[in-house]
Amino acid sequence: MPVITINNRSVHIQELNKTASETVVLVHGMFSNLSVYYFNIAPILATRFHVVLYDLKSHGMSEKTLTGYDLDSMTDDLFALLNILKVTQVHLGGYSFGGLIALKMAIRFPSLIKKLAVMEAPDPSDEKARGIIEEYSREFLEHYVENFTDTTKVKMGKRQMEKNHRMYEYLFYQTSIKDDMILEKNFFEDKAIKKLNQKVLLLYGLTSSCINAGKYLNQQIENSSIQFVDGDHNIPIQEPQLIGEALLNFFTDH
Numbered sequence: 001m002p003v004i005t006i007n008n009r010s011v012h013i014q015e016l017n018k019t020a021s022e023t024v025v026l027v028h029g030m031f032s033n034l035s036v037y038y039f040n041i042a043p044i045l046a047t048r049f050h051v052v053l054y055d056l057k058s059h060g061m062s063e064k065t066l067t068g069y070d071l072d073s074m075t076d077d078l079f080a081l082l083n084i085l086k087v088t089q090v091h092l093g094g095y096s097f098g099g100l101i102a103l104k105m106a107i108r109f110p111s112l113i114k115k116l117a118v119m120e121a122p123d124p125s126d127e128k129a130r131g132i133i134e135e136y137s138r139e140f141l142e143h144y145v146e147n148f149t150d151t152t153k154v155k156m157g158k159r160q161m162e163k164n165h166r167m168y169e170y171l172f173y174q175t176s177i178k179d180d181m182i183l184e185k186n187f188f189e190d191k192a193i194k195k196l197n198q199k200v201l202l203l204y205g206l207t208s209s210c211i212n213a214g215k216y217l218n219q220q221i222e223n224s225s226i227q228f229v230d231g232d233h234n235i236p237i238q239e240p241q242l243i244g245e246a247l248l249n250f251f252t253d254h
Contacts, residue, residue, distance in 0.1 A: 003061070006080045012061035013054040013081070014038060016046035022114075023087050024049040024251060027078070029096025029120075030177070031168060033060030036095060036236050044244030048252055049091070054081060056098075058171055069180035071104040071187065078105055082112060091251040093117035095236050100124065100187065106200075107192040116196070117247055119203040120233050123213035124184045188213075193220050200224035201250045203243065205231040 003010050014034055024045050026037045034053035042051045055062035057069075057077065068074075078101065082090065091114050094102030099121025106113045171177050200221050204214035206228050218226040227246060231238040 004081075004084055006077055006084065009057060009065055010063040011054055011057070011077070011081065013052065014042075015053075016042055016051040018050055020046075020048065020050040022049050022251075023052060023090045024247075025052045025054075025078070025082070025087075025090045025092050027054075027092070027094040027098030027101050028056065028059070029094075029098045030056075031059075031164070031171070032096075035060070040240030041236060041244040041247065044241070044248055045251070048248060052081075052085065052087075052090075058175065059167065064170060066174060067176045067180075069175065069177040070183050071100060072108075073180075074101045075105045075108055079109055079112075088112070089114050091115045091117070093119065093247055094121065095119040096121065096233065097181075100184065103193065103196075104187070106196055106198055107190065110197060113198055115201070115251055116198045117201045117203065117250060118214075118217065119236060119243070120205065120208060120210050121213060121217070122210045123216065124181065124187045125189070126213065128209060188216065188220075193217070194222070196221050196223065198223065199250075201246070202226040203229060203235065203246060205229055205233060205235045205238075207232045208235070209233065 002013050002015070004013060005011070012034070026034075026042065026045075028034055028036045033055050037053055042053060045051045056074070058064045068077075089112055092102045092105060094100070094117070096119070099118040102116055102118055103121065106116050200217075200223060202214045202218055202224055204211050204226065208231070210233055211228075214226055218224050229235045229239050229242060236243050
């Protein structure tokens with residue numbers, strides 16, 4: 001299990017095709033881990049790129065921490081990761097809250113980002129979107145596991161479900177995650193979003209509650225295109241082949 005130290009904390013990372021000349025970094029969402037990409041999407045990208053995946057703090061096999069879930073802190077971690085890996089430019093993709101991290105990274109460190117792919121990033125000002133963390137109760141996770149099984153035909157084991165419950169309970173009850181996410185409620189009003197120079201691909205599910213956020217970003221970012229995918233907020237799980245190919249085509253198109 002590759003673990004490196006970033007900002008004095010242990011972070012679990014995975015790399016595919018290290019010898020490739022260009023690098024793609026993928027950021028997962030809250031209450032998830034790098035496995036969202038590892039088994040299906042990352043191998044597609046690894047046919048052409050060096051692919052870097054990492055577990056966000058307190059997620060997957062990364063070290064738990066009580067604070068630092070705001071976008072500045074999250075992008076500080078990603079910046080430090082790139083420095084450790086000695087990567088000077090990357091294509092960057094992010095899913096859900098990871099999509100917000102990707103956008104913030106492009107704003108703060110534009111010279112590091114070649115192209116940007118944003119998948120299902122929510123509008124933090126949307127009460128429903130900001131309130132999604134409230135829905136990650138034990139009952140919601142059980143419903144999510146059922147949906148995961150229905151859409152992927154893979155049954156999540158009891159131990160994995162219990163691990164997800166423990167992660168939720170730690171994040172929700174012991175950390176600053178709720179307060180930090182509320183701090184970002186005006187993020188979409190940041191004028192720097194309109195000034196992004198990178199090509200941006202927006203991927204959103206046709207039945208997703210976040211679809212209006214995608215349409216808004218498409219209007220705000222001049223050099224952006226939007227692609228709609230059959231599915232809801234869980235499109236990387238529901239349509240991994242389609243998502244992987246869309247990312248590959250986008251990142252390889254010069």
